Amino acid sequence: MNNPIDTTLKADWRASENYQPRKDGRKPDILLMHYTGMETAEWAIRRLCDVDAGVSCHYLIDEQGNITQMVQEQYRAWHAGKSYWHGETDINSASIGIEIANQGHGKGYPDFPGIQMDAVIALSKDIMQRWHIPAHRVIGHSDVAPRRKSDPGEKFDWQRLHLEGIGHWVEPEPIGSDRGFGVGDEGEEVKALQTLLRDYGYNQGMSGKYSKTTRDIVTAFQRHFRQQRVDGIADLSTINTLKKLHAALVHSASKPNWFAG
Numbered sequence: 055m056n057n058p059i060d061t062t063l064k065a066d067w068r069a070s071e072n073y074q075p076r077k078d079g080r081k082p083d084i085l086l087m088h089y090t091g092m093e094t095a096e097w098a099i100r101r102l103c104d105v106d107a108g109v110s111c112h113y114l115i116d117e118q119g120n121i122t123q124m125v126q127e128q129y130r131a132w133h134a135g136k137s138y139w140h141g142e143t144d145i146n147s148a149s150i151g152i153e154i155a156n157q158g159h160g161k162g163y164p165d166f167p168g169i170q171m172d173a174v175i176a177l178s179k180d181i182m183q184r185w186h187i188p189a190h191r192v193i194g195h196s197d198v199a200p201r202r203k204s205d206p207g208e209k210f211d212w213q214r215l216h217l218e219g220i221g222h223w224v225e226p227e228p229i230g231s232d233r234g235f236g237v238g239d240e241g242e243e244v245k246a247l248q249t250l251l252r253d254y255g256y257n258q259g260m261s262g263k264y265s266k267t268t269r270d271i272v273t274a275f276q277r278h279f280r281q282q283r284v285d286g287i288a289d290l291s292t293i294n295t296l297k298k299l300h301a302a303l304v305h306s307a308s309k310p311n312w313f314a315g
């Protein structure tokens with residue numbers, strides 16, 4: 055095989071056999087961020103290359119900012135699992151995945167080092183340019199699987215990424231003292247919230263009942279867009295941040311072709 059590494063950045067190659075063609079030749083237009091949730095980057099790489107584990111990812115970035123590629127970008131890697139975004143359920147076929155080494159919520163959830171985030175930014179820009187992935191299609195695993203996943207989590211610096219042209223983000227609205235909506239609440243306002251979440255991309259039905267699913271989706275939204283408090287309660291700060299995101303997206307110059315059609 056010729057050099058299998060897709061990125062022009064310095065990267066190591068560790069082959070994983072856990073991949074297949076993308077469904078119907080789908081070109082990736084989502085960049086999906088993860089954390090590994092394992093003790094070390096090396097253990098995570100071994101697992102992502104282990105045939106018996108049945109998981110994989112295109113890239114892993116360790117705490118020192120070293121990049122390892124395991125699956126070529128043209129192929130469907132197995133990192134998203136059962137997931138949903140904007141009407142699509144085969145997120146593995148639609149995306150390129152980056153695993154960021156971090157022990158995760160189960161083991162103290164350390165900060166992402168600056169040098170690691172530098173590499174995340176450089177690699178994201180490189181991938182986005184080559185595949186024409188729009189900024190707002192850079193999202194987290196918890197966004198596409200909010201009932202199962204919490205990575206990359208509320209310490210992931212989406213604001214810095216946005217300033218670099220990666221990912222959609224607005225300054226979150228300040229937290230007030232309102233009670234907000236939670237599990238058990240129902241009515242038109244809950245339905246309006248659910249509609250906004252659904253229209254943004256989340257797998258949210260519009261029952262008007264604040265279910266556990268709604269709570270988990272609001273939690274995922276907060277991990278990404280209102281990181282100051284992650285509690286699954288839709289307070290005014292959360293709702294108004296979501297509205298602001300929608301408004302910014304409509305006016306965004308980076309609006310992709312698929313959005314109109």
Ligand SMILES: [Zn+2]
Pocket residue numbers: 087088089133195203205
């Ligand atoms: Zn993940």
